[in-house]
Amino acid sequence: MLARVSAALLGVALFAGTACAQETTIKFTLGWKTQGSDAAFFYAKDNGFFKEEGLNVVIDQGEGSGATVTRIMSGAYDAGFGDVNAIIQNASTKPQDAPVMVYMIWNQPPFAIVTKKTSGINTIKDFEGRTLGGAQGTPTTRLLPVFASKNKLEGEKIKISNMAPNLQEPMLIKGDIDAALVFNITSYFNLVLNRQDPDKDYKWFSFGDYGLDLYSNGMMVSRKLLASNPKAVAGLVRAVNKAVIAIAKDQNAGMKAAVNYDNLINAEVEKRRLQFSFDKLIVSPEMKEIGVGDVKDDRMARAIGIIVEGYQLARAPAPSEIFSREFLPPRAERELVYTAN
Template sequence: MLARVSAALLGVALFVGTASAEDTTIKFKLGWTTQGSDAAFFYAKDNGYFKEEGLNVVIDKGNGSGATVTHIMSGAYDAGFGDVNAIIQNASTKPEDAPVMVYMVWNQPPFAIVTKNGSGINTIKDFEGHTLGGAQGTPTTRLLPVFVQKNKLEGEKIKLSNMAPNLQEPMLIKGDIDAALVFNITSYFNLVLNNQDPDKDYKWFSFGDYGMDLYSNGVMVSRKLIASNPKAVAGLVRAINKGMIAVAKDQNAGIKAALNFDNQINVDVEKRRLQYSFDKLIVSPEMKEIGVGDVKDDRMTRAIGIVVEGYQLARTPAPSEIFSREFLPPRAERELTYTAN
C-alpha cells in the first residue's frame, strides 16, 4: 500500500524511533540555484518553523532536481527538493539507496515543449518535420520517445538536436531550432530574462496534457534519516508544510525570505516564478481534493509505469519505494489556499 514505506524500513524506524529530533542538523539540497519557487523552505527557516521542531536545517543551492537524488544517495545530504522521476529511476536498480519522497510539491509536471509563433508548429503532429532542441539526460528529452509513442507520432520524422540547457532559449529565439524540450518553470523565465514575451509570442505543449500524467518535484529524504530519526522527518515535513501554506497566502513574505537567503536574486522575476509555480505546478483539482503534499495512489502507479517505459528500466519499483505519506500532517493542516498578491 502506498500509504507506508516498506515493512522492513518501518521496522527499523520503529526500533530506533526513540531518537530525538532535538538539535538535529539536516543538510537540505535545493533543486537548482535560488528561485522564488523555493520560498516555502526559506520562509520556514526565517520564521523558526524548523527550530520549533528541534531542527537545524542547512539549505544549499542545487545543480539539478535529478542531481538532488544522487547527492542524497551519496550521503552528502539528508534531504532535498528534487524530481520524483529520478527517484523511480534509481529505485529500479538501487532500492536500498534511493531516497523516499515524503511531501509532493509540484503536483503537475513541468515537462513541456515550447515553440515560437511562426515556427509552423500549431499542434503536436507538427513536430514531425521539425527540429527539437533537447538537453541530453533531462526528463523532457529522455521521455520524448514515450510522448511520441503515446500520441502516435512518427518519431523518425522528428529531428532531435542535443545541446546544453543554457543554449535552448537562445537557439529558439534565433530560429536555430524549431522547438525546445524544457522545464516550463525554467524556460518561461529564461525567455523573460531574454526580453521575450513567453505568453504572447510562444506556444507551450505540456506533457501532462498529452498522456504523460507524471508527478514531479517534492521533498525527499534519505532512507538513513527515516530509519534513524523518523521524528526529525515528520518535523521537517510539518515545518515545510507550514511554510507552503503561508507563502501561498503571502508571496511578498516568501520573496523576502528568498532575498534573505540570496540577496542576488531578481526580486520581480522570482516573485513571478513563485506565482507561476502555484498557478501551473501546485494548485490543481487533485491538490484541492487531497491536500498539498499528498499523491493519488493509482496515479503514482501509472506514473511509475511511464518512467519505467521511458527509461527502459529493468525493474518496476513498488509505489511504496517511491513515496510515503507516513510523515504528512493531517489533511486539515494541508489545506492550501492560493491568493496571488
C-alpha cells in the same frame, strides 16, 4: 559556597549540552540555484518553523532536480527538493539506497515543448519533420519517445539537436531550432530574461496534457534519516507544510525570505516564478481534493510505468518505495488556498 556555584554551573552546562544534543542538523539541498519557487524552505527557516521542531536545517543550492537524488544517495545530504522521477529511476536498481519522497509539492509536471507562435507548429503532429532542441539526459528529452508513442506520432520524423540547457532559448529565439524540450518553470523565465514575451509570442505543449501524467518535484529524505530519526522527518514535513500554506497566501513574505537567503536574485522575476509554480505546478483539481503534499497511489503507479517505459528500466518499483505519506500532517492542515498578491 564555591562547591555549590561549581555544581550549579555544571548543571547549567549539562542542561545546555542536552538542549544542543536535542537539535538535529539536517543538510538540505535545493534543486537548483536560488529561485522564488524555493521560498517555502527559506520561509520555514526565517520564521523558526524548523527550530520549533528541534531542527537545524542547513540549506545549500543545488545542481539540478535529478542531482538532488544522487546527492542524497551519496550521503552528502539528508534531504532535499528534487524530482520524484529520478527517485523512480534509482529505486529500480538500488531500492535500498534511493531516497523517499515525503511531501509532494509540484503536483503537475513541468515537462513541455515550447515553440514560437510564428513557427507554424499548431498541433503536436506538426513536430514531425521539425528540429527540436534538447538537453541530453533531461526528463523532457528522454521521455520524447514515450510522448511520441502515446500520441501516435512518427518519432523517427522528429529530429533532436542535442545542446546545453542554457542554449535552448537563445537558439529558439534565433530560429536555429523549431522548438525546445524544456522545464516550463525554467524556460518561461529564461525567455523573460531574454526580453521575450512567453505568453504572447510562444506556444507551450505540456506533456501532462498529452498522456504523460507525471508527478514532479517535492521534498525527499534519505533512507538513513527515515530509519534513524523518523521524528525529525515528521518535523521537517510539518515545518515545510506550514511554510507552503503561508506563502500561498502571501508571496511577498516568501520572497522576503528568499532575498534574505540570496540577495543577488532578481526579486521581481523570482516572485513571478514563485507565482508560476502555484499557478502551473502546485494548484490542481487533485491537490484540492487530497491536500498539498500527498499523491494518489493509482496515479503514482501509472507514472512509474511511464518512467519505466521511457528509461527502459529493468524493474518497476512499487509506489510505496517511492512515496511515503506516513509523515504528512492531517488533511485539514494541508488545505492550500492560493491568492496571487
